[in-house]
Amino acid sequence: MENYVETSPLAVLLGANPVLESELDAIADIAGWRLLTPGATFDWPGERSAAGSPELILCDIRSGSETPEREIARAAQYAADHDIAFIAWTDRDRLDEATYLAAPADAEFLVDPERAETVYALIMARGRKRGRARENRGESRELMRLSDELVAMARRVAGLTRDDQGGQLRSDPLSYRGAPPGSGAPLDGDAAPAIKAEQVREMIRLRRMRDEAFESDLFADPAWDMLLDLLASRIEDRPVSVSSLCIASAVPATTALRWIKLMTDRGLLERRADTADARRIFIALSEDTAARLHRLLAAILASGAPLV
Numbered sequence: 165m166e167n168y169v170e171t172s173p174l175a176v177l178l179g180a181n182p183v184l185e186s187e188l189d190a191i192a193d194i195a196g197w198r199l200l201t202p203g204a205t206f207d208w209p210g211e212r213s214a215a216g217s218p219e220l221i222l223c224d225i226r227s228g229s230e231t232p233e234r235e236i237a238r239a240a241q242y243a244a245d246h247d248i249a250f251i252a253w254t255d256r257d258r259l260d261e262a263t264y265l266a267a268p269a270d271a272e273f274l275v276d277p278e279r280a281e282t283v284y285a286l287i288m289a290r291g292r293k294r295g296r297a298r299e300n301r302g303e304s305r306e307l308m309r310l311s312d313e314l315v316a317m318a319r320r321v322a323g324l325t326r327d328d329q330g331g332q333l334r335s336d337p338l339s340y341r342g343a344p345p346g347s348g349a350p351l352d353g354d355a356a357p358a359i360k361a362e363q364v365r366e367m368i369r370l371r372r373m374r375d376e377a378f379e380s381d382l383f384a385d386p387a388w389d390m391l392l393d394l395l396a397s398r399i400e401d402r403p404v405s406v407s408s409l410c411i412a413s414a415v416p417a418t419t420a421l422r423w424i425k426l427m428t429d430r431g432l433l434e435r436r437a438d439t440a441d442a443r444r445i446f447i448a449l450s451e452d453t454a455a456r457l458h459r460l461l462a463a464i465l466a467s468g469a470p471l472v
Contacts, residue, residue, distance in 0.1 A: 172198040173290060175220040177229025178206055178239050184224060184253070195286035205235050218248060220289050222267075225254040225262040233265060240269035249289040253277075256417060259407040264443045275410075275417035316453045357462050364396035364461065368412075375414065386413035386423045394433070394449045395457050403446040404437070411458065 173359035176398065177188055185201050199245050206397040221243050224231050243250040254262035264271065272285055300469040369393075374383055393412035397404045404412075406424065412418035424447060427433045432453045438444040449457065464471070 167421045172196055173219040175199050175222060175286075175289075175333060176206060176216065176218045176239075177201045178221060178235065179203065179229060179230070180222075180224040180253075183222045187279075188222065188282070195283055196290060197286060206239065207233070213237050215386060217246075220249045220251065220286075222253060223266065225258055226250050227255055227257045229258075236265045238273065239266075240266045243269040243271075251285055256407060256410075259410065259417060260405050260444050263406045263445055267445070273418060273421045281418055315318060319363055346448070357466070359395070359399065359458055359461050359465070361396045361399040363465065363471075364392055364399070366394050367461075368396070369469055372414070375435060384415055386415045389413050389425065390420070391432075391449070391453070391457055392429075394447065395454065395461070398449055398454060403436075404448065405438075406445055406447060409447050422441055 173196070175192055177199055179359075180188065181423060186335070189201070221239050223236055223239055225236055232303055240250060242248070248269075250266060250271040252262050252266045252271045252273050254273060259273075260274060266273070272289070274282060274285055277285070286379050368389070370462065371383070371389065387448060390409055390413050393409065406421075407426065410420040412415040414421065424433065428447075430451055434448050434450050436446045436448055438446055
């Protein structure tokens with residue numbers, strides 16, 4: 165702990181087990197961080213003054229982790245109060261809980277990540293500024309484009325190859341490419357006919373059939389898949405949890421969470437508390453997004469165009 169390279173930024177790893185601690189220590193070194201591992205608890209004011217001011221908090225929120233929930237919430241709030249990057253390392257079983265506990269920190273989530281994804285996340289955290297909220301639309305899309313390239317580079321540098329056994333979904337952080345704004349024909353402003361949930365579910369079913377016929381990453385389009393699922397769920401009056409929406413995206417959860425954050429930041433999606441369980445967050449379409457999506461699908465169905 166005493167032999168830090170003082171020019172390297174400080175990252176605090178909260179509550180990891182020895183295996184994960186060893187792995188992240190090596191990755192942090194690759195990404196240019198000096199890693200402090202205080203265990204499951206951390207005396208933030210004291211350690212901050214003794215070891216320097218941390219610029220990143222990594223928190224182990226996986227199944228079986230012994231990190232106390234109060235410490236996770238405390239660390240997330242500390243990150244929010246001191247403008248510090250926060251990465252939550254979790255798995256699918258605790259994803260909804262991790263989303264709730266880390267909510268104050270505007271966290272980046274790693275869900276059972278590959279090593280290259282972790283390298284990418286730590287490299288990006290070095291340049292992370294909370295001023296990202298001021299980025300315009302073009303800058304956000306450029307960052308999304310660069311994320312594919314950076315992860316591919318991290319894999320090559322680390323000598324990693326992806327295992328496609330069992331037709332696993334693509335693990336690139338962001339694989340979707342959007343069309344230029346305004347490239348489509350304008351929609352009729354008149355009231356659109358009602359869309360049935362069965363029609364939207366049929367679109368989703370056909371998209372999954374296409375994935376089965378070809379490699380799924382050829383058609384990866386998580387934003388559209390999530391919008392369709394949210395619209396169908398809205399019509400059915402069924403709430404959608406974060407973990408459920410990640411599954412609907414048809415891409416790895418880490419990728420899906422980045423898309424959820426982007427669409428939430430742009431006002432397309434809304435986060436809503438579960439009134440029956442305060443520890444869970446639901447995701448829903450904003451009213452404007454629901455109306456626009458409804459008009460779009462009505463126009464597609466009326467034109468007789470393919471549903472996929």
